Amino acid sequence: MQERKNNQALIFIKDWAIVLAVILLIIIFTVTIPNFMQTNNVLNILRSISIVTIIAVGLTVSLSVNGFDLSIGSTATLANSVVVSMFVWFSMPTGVSILVAILAVLCVALFNAFLIVKVKIPDLFATLATMFIVEGVAMTYTGGGSISVGMPRLDGTPTEGEISDFFLLLSKTPWIILIMLVIVILVHLFLTYTKHGRFLYAVGGNEEAAKLSGIPVNRYKMLAYIFSAVLAGIGGLLLASQIGSAQINAGAGYLMPAVAAAFIG
Template structure:
């Protein structure tokens, strides 16, 4: 018996260490990477570079929070990248082709992007297609719609239209400011704060978590699960559309499938968010931390002149190591 007590007392500190790592492993990863890159590159901690990192993660964070919202109800939206591409094409075309003002173009673009959420909800809630398969299908549909709408090319000021005429519309200066510092950073932080408070402190947020935890129990308790699932996909499409609008503002044009490259980083950031503070559930603050990890890693590797073709290897290994530290359970 004394041996058992001794073994138990000896394992207690180790259990506490693993418990601490499981809660704060991702934050420690961010701190470690900043320290390593700060030592390896004298310019990494330069304020201008820090601002550049924040600007680079803003779009990913906004899109990833949309993915996190879909995860709260036990879903998974893979169409966010294509929705961002569609928003990118729509908002620029409304300026260049149709002469819309900033507010009208943004609102119309967001409204049209929310139709993607309704389409996803139709497939998932009404037709009962599994979330991943349904949104994978809509990924290709929306990507095709965006490419067809833009005639398979870029949309820019003074472009030649398929009819042979010259596009006469211009991109307003006010719209261009949305994608610049500090506005884009404030938008990212605002979306993060609103999402975090909405999910953690409101009745609707707790109901969404309940649906994600046990949909049948949530339904039997009187929660209208179908409505909340529809709402989750509408929010995911809305935020993906906002991400596409910020991308359009940042680059000043519409590029073919411009939002597609954000999908995997957004998904990674959303899943990393599960581990923050041991929450074990999707949350906006954790998603922000996940995006920071990806942004710091990408920026640091560039500053160290790591070949672009090796970056994904290093990024994958670092993320796998960080997740291992976070999710490993001591027994």
């Protein structure tokens, strides 16, 4: 009986080691740093991890089908570049600018799905290639430079477009935190409590068994990469809202933190 309890304790520690470590760190920082648990500090921490979390959640969906999306950083860069250019170069309203950016990242998702599902290229190689392709597209589109309010277009034409106040508000506290929490909760509910989420796990667990069970494997793999790209695009939109401009390789720095978060999580 004692041995059984010890085994259960070891299994519990193994399964929840990361969570226990985080709780322990919070306790240590709370004791050693009096201001650590103040509301402003907690909100600043949540705000700083919001974009990484959103991108990592999308990567988690691709991992659920035993896939891997290395193009999330460049996809975020593309969304960042497109949405700011819509505002500054073309004076588009907020809704249109966001919609065009989402359509751009959907093209990336469909291209990834085509390479992986139809051409049968391993996801690691396919998305690695896509990463460089999308980076090149974004850099070509922006002319290899940044886009900000007041800067002329690539041909020297003056611009009069402004980034809307509503769009800039999205990256402010508490809105960016609320957006992060809503996305995390919705994706969790989708993966855990819907048949489509269970099908994604089934595909990732055993693709052949899932196919024999009647699950349209290719359709769900495509769905996973659409999730990954769209959430990376949302991360890029929030980054554009945060910095108020489009920067070269703006999303590249989010790739490894998102990968680490998804794998550790």
